[in-house]
Amino acid sequence: MLTRRIIPCLDVRAGRVVKGVRFRDHIDMGDIVELARRYRDAGADELVFYDITASPSRRRAEAAWVERVARELDIPFCVAGGIRSVADARVLLHAGADKISVNSPALERPELIDQLAAAFGVQCVVVGIDSLRDDDGEWRVRVNAGDPAQTRALPRRTLDWIVEAQQRGAGEIVLNCMGSDGVRSGYDIEQLQAARVLCRVPLVASGGAGAVAHFIDVFRTADVDAALAASVFHGGVVAIPQLKLALATAGIEVRP
Amino acid sequence: MPDVVLVDAGGSNIGSLRYALQRLGVDARLSSDATRIRAASHVILPGVGAAAPGMQRLRDAGLVEVLRALRQPMLGVCLGMQLLFEHSAESDTPCLGLLPGRVGRLAGDDHVRVPHMGWNALTPLRDDPLLAGMPHPAYAYFVHSYAAQPGACTLASATHGAMFSAVVRQGNVCGMQFHPERSAAVGARLLRNFISL
Numbered sequence: 001m002l003t004r005r006i007i008p009c010l011d012v013r014a015g016r017v018v019k020g021v022r023f024r025d026h027i028d029m030g031d032i033v034e035l036a037r038r039y040r041d042a043g044a045d046e047l048v049f050y051d052i053t054a055s056p057s058r059r060r061a062e063a064a065w066v067e068r069v070a071r072e073l074d075i076p077f078c079v080a081g082g083i084r085s086v087a088d089a090r091v092l093l094h095a096g097a098d099k100i101s102v103n104s105p106a107l108e109r110p111e112l113i114d115q116l117a118a119a120f121g122v123q124c125v126v127v128g129i130d131s132l133r134d135d136d137g138e139w140r141v142r143v144n145a146g147d148p149a150q151t152r153a154l155p156r157r158t159l160d161w162i163v164e165a166q167q168r169g170a171g172e173i174v175l176n177c178m179g180s181d182g183v184r185s186g187y188d189i190e191q192l193q194a195a196r197v198l199c200r201v202p203l204v205a206s207g208g209a210g211a212v213a214h215f216i217d218v219f220r221t222a223d224v225d226a227a228l229a230a231s232v233f234h235g236g237v238v239a240i241p242q243l244k245l246a247l248a249t250a251g252i253e254v255r256p
Numbered sequence: 257m258p259d260v261v262l263v264d265a266g267g268s269n270i271g272s273l274r275y276a277l278q279r280l281g282v283d284a285r286l287s288s289d290a291t292r293i294r295a296a297s298h299v300i301l302p303g304v305g306a307a308a309p310g311m312q313r314l315r316d317a318g319l320v321e322v323l324r325a326l327r328q329p330m331l332g333v334c335l336g337m338q339l340l341f342e343h344s345a346e347s348d349t350p351c352l353g354l355l356p357g358r359v360g361r362l363a364g365d366d367h368v369r370v371p372h373m374g375w376n377a378l379t380p381l382r383d384d385p386l387l388a389g390m391p392h393p394a395y396a397y398f399v400h401s402y403a404a405q406p407g408a409c410t411l412a413s414a415t416h417g418a419m420f421s422a423v424v425r426q427g428n429v430c431g432m433q434f435h436p437e438r439s440a441a442v443g444a445r446l447l448r449n450f451i452s453l
Contacts, residue, residue: 071275076438096271121305123399202373255375255395
């Protein structure tokens with residue numbers, strides 16, 4: 001039986017892992033390969049590397065560190081950040097990334113998803129969605145959400161975009177619920193449940209993890225395929241071995 | 257030391273397999289040259305993408321008959337495994353026909369999502385050196401939308417909605433539907449088993 005995945009997300013700047021409030025107060029966390037190995041050894045099922053400087057500076061993530069990770073790592077990993085074309089994606093996939101994730105460039109030019117799926121197959125194409133509930137109660141997408149100064153709201157409804165992204169060839173959806181992101185009070189179950197109904201491909205929950213119970217809750221009640229988190233792992237608040245044990249005890253299938 | 261050749265027909269995950277072999281101490285060569293492939297001790301057919309362009313690339317490289325005539329151990333990985341069968345339902349594509357059977361699309365439903373993406377348990381069905389030392393339970397990393405039904409050549413199965421072939425072998429022809437290069441210690445063990453055949 002397919003297990004549920006635990007995915008730490010690492011922010012990368014100039015080949016180093018950093019943490020902090022995005023674009024402010026970055027703390028150097030260490031070498032990217034060393035941290036990747038540490039998470040692998042702890043039982044991470046997959047890693048996401050997000051090149052935080054790529055997208056705002058309108059260039060793609062660098063191939064050099066992607067290749068370094070690919071040489072050393074024996075679990076799958078996805079690269080996000082500034083991928084705007086088939087050529088960008090090809091460089092990163094050839095460097096050894098298993099998947100590439102597109103977010104704002106896909107909102108600006110939705111055909112990008114079709115082109116990536118046609119070139120590499122849907123299994124490589126992850127669509128990341130930053131979503132926030134507006135005053136009228138609708139969830140809508142945001143572009144450039146990685147940089148508060150550049151973030152813009154679009155009229156596009158999140159649930160419509162989830163449907164369209166799949167039709168265009170998304171092989172997986174990462175739904176980052178910005179309202180709960182960074183707050184550590186749990187995943188946005190209501191939004192993820194609504195997304196789940198429309199999402200026929202794997203759905204990854206993102207934003208809000210603060211405790212082991214939040215992971216149990218999101219798998220049980222929103223039926224997501226994977227849960228992504230960053231600060232809760234980096235800060236040592238949740239250790240992956242204990243998390244997996246707790247999930248297994250709760251009857252959720254995980255890779256030991 | 258085995259002389260492993262990775263068939264380079266323009267797929268995109270060749271680097272990862274090559275690095276996985278390097279971690280096992282084997283410096284595999286990439287080649288699309290028939291003479292070089294025939295001379296190898298072990299041949300690996302990687303593949304990410306779709307069946308029809310995958311077969312087209314092999315035809316364009318003049319490798320279809322070369323692969324069919326190999327007698328040394330050969331391993332198809334993911335799409336590379338699917339191409340070993342007679343036919344794939346993906347774009348109704350005739351394949352290499354080195355293994356009996358057909359490849360069909362995984363049937364999804366409300367709880368079975370396609371692509372099948374993630375770590376799934378391998379269920380061994382037969383003893384074989386290719387599965388030597390495999391832990392129990394063993395989990396491997398899958399990413400695919402098509403799969404071969406279990407048949408006489410199935411060594412291990414996995415289940416996603418229905419049961420399908422995860423590891424196959426018939427004589428020198430082997431296949432793994434998952435990505436051993438991304439399946440941690442289990443994948444390393446199975447790759448090591450292959451290069452020890």
